[in-house]
Amino acid sequence: MAGNSWFNHNECLQSCALAGAAAMAAGITDAYIVANGPTWCYFYAMKVTDRPGLNLGQRFLCTYPSNGAIVFGTEKELLQTLADLTKLPKAPGLVLVENSCAFSLIGDDLSSIVSESDLTCPILTMDSGGTLGDFWAGYRKALLDLLKLVDFQNVEKSADTKKNGKVHNEECGQENGNDRMTKSQYTVNLIGCSVTYYNEIDDLAELERLLKIVGIDVNLILAVNHNMADLKCLSQADLNVVIHPELSHEVAEWLLKKLAMPYIEPVLPYGLEGTLTWAHEIVTALMKQAHAAGSQADESDTLTKSDDRDEAQIEIRLKPLTDLIQSEKARQFERTKEIQRLCGEPWFDSVLVSAPSSVVRGMERALNDEWLDAGQFTYVVHDDSKSNPDYYSYVQGHDWQAALQTGENGLLLGSDQERRLCVPDKHIAYQTISNPEPAEIVLAERPFMGIRGHRHMQEIIWNLYIHSLENG
Structure with a gap:
């Protein structure tokens, strides 16, 4: 029998790409996930991804293929599962269909099969078995493929009208009563986040609070508690801040090339000094970008060519946060x-x-x-x-x-x-x-x-x- 070593147990942490792709879709509130594979793969991925409040018991489905499907294909079972989704009281915003390892190997053409369904929402298909990568590879591929389905061009053209400081765009969804298009001087997206990471929701709430203190609004936390329609608003932020590069470095690069959206990957803000450094990097990137584009929102933040003046403006913006940190140290x-x-x-x-x-x-x-x-x-x-x-x-x-x-x-x-x-x-x-x-x-x-x-x-x-x- 194998010894009690870390290597013998690493499968619990090296989850497969199927679980990673499901974790990405789990954060989109009107997305449904269909695992096209045996119940073992389905329940394992469910265990890895399910968290309180995600409602995955209703949103994560399995095709339950028969024994003969490994030879003759899974078209019958898959189309039946998709047909069940058409009967929902509210239509899905997205359906992710992913093959397990075995059905990836037999060559089922998922794209052709799902095209025969009556679903009207976008359907994202993936061969996402463990043979193609681990949890992080599956998450990255699913998110990148998802963004390629979004029509950012039309949203950019229709999102120019502002009323009372808010961008009005009917195509942008508003989840949980939050007006995601409230426009302050600067806005950022937080990308590379996962609802399945430990303590992630509480950490993201704290990051959003810190950014608000220094006058930065969060436009969208990508793949975390928003619906499919909200993705169309992604392009309206000034900067993408990558939280976990292992999840979304490639996505940040794609958004830079596709939408000319700059990004930074600051070290996560653990500790007081780490928090101040994190905020400093974001404010610096935003102000330099605004200066280069000549699009400062008000005269008080106008940057000069002097590095000293630039840093002074940054310190002024960071002062409320600096004061809080000093108070916390004293406490x-x-x-x-x-x-x-x-x-x-x-x-x-x-x-x-x-x-x-x-x-x-x-x-x-x-x-x-x-x-x-x-x-x-x-x-x-x-x-x-x-x-x-x-x-x-x-x-x-x-x-x-x-x-x-x-x-x-x-x-x-x-x-x-x-x-x-x-x-x-x-x-x-x-x-x-x-x-x-x-x-x-x-x-x-x-x-x-x-x-x-x-x-x-x-x-x-x-x-x-x-x-x-x-x-x-």
Whole structure:
């Protein structure tokens, strides 16, 4: 029997492309997903993607092909499933049909089959089995193929009329009562987000709050809690801010070439200094872009050719956020000074961080600069990103349990998978930051990014440190 090694268990994190594509569509509220494959693939993808509030029990379907379908094809079962969707009280805005590995191999022509259905909405088809890539590859391909279906040209022509500072465009959907076209001086899209990432919704709410503080509106959070019609409004933002490059770097490049939409990929805002740096990069990119285009919204933000004046304007815009950060630092000092006097600063012999690459990059900076000290840091990324040669990667098949063998007390920031594989006789403090997550209930809003996220992470780390001293 195989040993209890990380490599033997990595299938729980290396989910297939079918699950990744489904995760993309799961964030579009009027999208339906059809898995054309065996029930094992369907239920596995459902387990990976389903989250509270997504209603995937009704929106994620399976064709349940017969045993003979692996030889004769799945046309009958697939058309029957699509016919069921035509009977819904409200028509779908999008249907994603994806083949599992087996039916990708037999060569079912999905595009031809779905063209025979009576559905009037866009139908996106994919051969998305695990043989074609992992979760992140499936997400990227599905999102890019989806955007290629959207007619951005007509929206751009019809979205010029402004009334009371709002862009009026009947083709742009308005989900959950939010007016997505409210126009402030600057607007951005947040792209490369997934409703299936751990803690993503709370983190995105905090990022949107931070941007509002510095006078930036979020036009659209791509593939997160909006309907299909909202995609037509994507082109009306001034800048695309990539949250998780492992999900949408290629999409950002495509939008740059197709719609001339600039983008940036700042390191995620974990910690107070990381938050300020993140906001600074976005404001700088927006103001430089506006200066280059000669389209500043008001005279107070007019940029000169002087770099000093440029930076001064940026600092003025960031001042409300800077003041909040200084206030948070003072608050944290007052609340921790007594425990610091008794216990010193948080310290662990070894710290292991295991998560998607964008999360690891942001956490690394906050851990090193703000959150704690440790004898050894080890970083493991779940995806195949090559963002840092010092990171371990699941796809390389390393055995990372050795990273937690240093010293008597360690800290693990990762998923339930890593937690279960820790050596039992070692004292390992643990906090979930990535999927798969353990059985837990989180009722309060609890971001990890931004100012509020820094507060939560400091509280978590301090309490884990104190607990480690008590158990030591």
